[in-house]
Amino acid sequence: MGEVEEKLKDYEIKREGEAEILMLKSNAVFFNPVQVHNRDMSIAVLRTFVAKHKEEHEALMKKRNKSHKKAKQNETSVQNGEDASTSQHDEIDVVREKELNQVVDEMDDLSKEATKTPSWKVTRELKPPLVLEALAASGLRSLRYAHEVNGLGKVVALDNDKASVEACKRNIKFNGASTISKVEAHLADARVYMLTHPKEFDVVDLDPYGSPSIFLDSAVQAVADGGLLMCTATDMAVLCGTNGEVCYSKYGSYPVKGKYCHEMALRILLASIESHANRYKRYIVPVLSVFMDFYVRVFVRVFTSASEIKNTPLKLSYVYQCVGCDSFHLQCLGRTIPKNNSVKYAPGIGPVVPQECSDCGKKFNVGGPVWSAPIHDEDWVVSTLTDVKSMKDRYPAYDKITSVLTTVSESP
Ligand SMILES: [Zn+2]
Incomplete structure (x- = not known):
């Protein structure tokens, strides 16, 4: 303890929620307080996840017993x-x-x-969800998850930088015995770690500086069936169409400039995650997709089903954006034709727009494909908002996240 106290002089203690981290006084300027919005929102969604995880497990057990x-x-x-x-x-x-x-x-x-459905459902006993924070830095987020979200299992915090992992380990110790038993820090390339732990984590959190694109392929494989992938992208200029060709190379989608740029950024990110998931016979179901401060963050569940991935083209669209006015049109990639008792899959029929815009006579730019299915799960959003409101004191960014969740719950 004496050694720790002596060293403490060089550090500043930053407290957020129920976690505390030590920051070198010389580094404290890098602490970004606005990130508390991101962490609070993630904690809120995680709490909903833990509750749904339990509900779904109980429902399945009931069904099994009946059978x-x-x-x-x-x-x-x-x-x-x-x-x-x-x-x-x-x-x-x-x-x-x-x-x-x-x-x-x-x-x-x-x-x-x-x-x-989730792998946890096949086991009789409900196991507490395992969490992986792929790019953990000093570990504040992992520490908050471990401290504040009841019912979680282990939280694994990775970083590829030695100094960050040391800082993370120091912070785990600093937060006391209960944290030491719950949070692990490892020095690892997140991609290698995720690829070598397939379907092992009920929750995978990706919060990179910039684009998450290079992590998506391994991240979608590390999530257990029915698990949750939480993913941030901060490269808004790219996603909003400043460098369309860069966006295409990172996400496989061409952005077009429009007033709906933040929503398009979310829909491009979702389409990209779906495309990576499809390669492994998996698909996503978005529960919440938000634009906050200067980034987008999506919360999606990942499932495995060779038959469900046939529906992916029905969830994707090209975008026709008029260069002269605000009007835009969606062109779905696929369609289904009813046949006897089943359906046949076919390409979409196009184009859905004439050569010239019927409002202003100008031409259209073509963008996409973007995710054109729902970007939220209403039930999850309402549950999350209700839960947040019931524990106001436990969210330092209460006003911000309730305002975002309320807007989402009121949007059509
Ligand atoms: Zn027009």
Whole structure:
């Protein structure tokens, strides 16, 4: 302790939420207080995640028990059937077959569900969600998660810089015994670490300086089925169309300039994450997508389903932006044609606009593809907002995040 106290002279203690970190006095200028918005919002969404995680697990357990009961009942009726007389046999056979088919169907549904739904759902015991912070720096975010979000499992904080990992380890110690047992810091290239831990983390947090593009491919693989990927992009100029060609090289989407630039930035980022996920038979479901301060941040769940990824083209669109006025049109990449009891997939029919804008007569720029499906899950947004309001004192950025969440919940 004496050694720590002596060293403390060189440091300034920064407190945020329930975590404290030590910053070298000479580095304290780099502490960015506006990032508290980002961390508070993430904590709010994480709390919702923990609650939903539990709810979904309970619902599945209920369904499983019901199925098992039914299977048991059928077993009994099969045994009874064997004892019955020959005259009754045929009738019982018919009933039995019907019931067995029903059980087989149900088990089939269940196993289908198990492949597309979270891995935690298949285990009887609910395991507390594991969190990975891929680019943790001094670890403030990881420490706050561990301190403030009840029901979380371990938080793994990575950084590729030796000094940052040392600072992170120092901060873990400084926050006391309960943190030491909950947060781990490792020196690692996040991409290598995520690739070598496939589907291992229920939550993966990517908060880079600049673009997350080089981390997306490994990040979508590290998230467990039904888990949550939280991802920030701060390269707003790129996403908003200042350098369209740079945006295309990073995200695979061409931005067009429009008044909706922040929303387009979100939709480009979502399309890019989906595209990386699709390579591994996975797809995303956005729960919350926000523009705050100077960056965009998306919260998406990741699932695995070879059949669901066929729907991806239906969730993506090209954008026709008039160069003369504000009018723009979306051109969906794909469409479905109903066929008997199923659907056939086909390319979209275009173009959806004439050569010249019907409002001003000018030509259109073509951008995209962007994510054109919903960017929020209404239920998640409402749950998160309600939860935040119920614990006002625990959010240093309460006003900011409630205002963002309220705007989102009121938008169509
Ligand atoms: Zn026009």
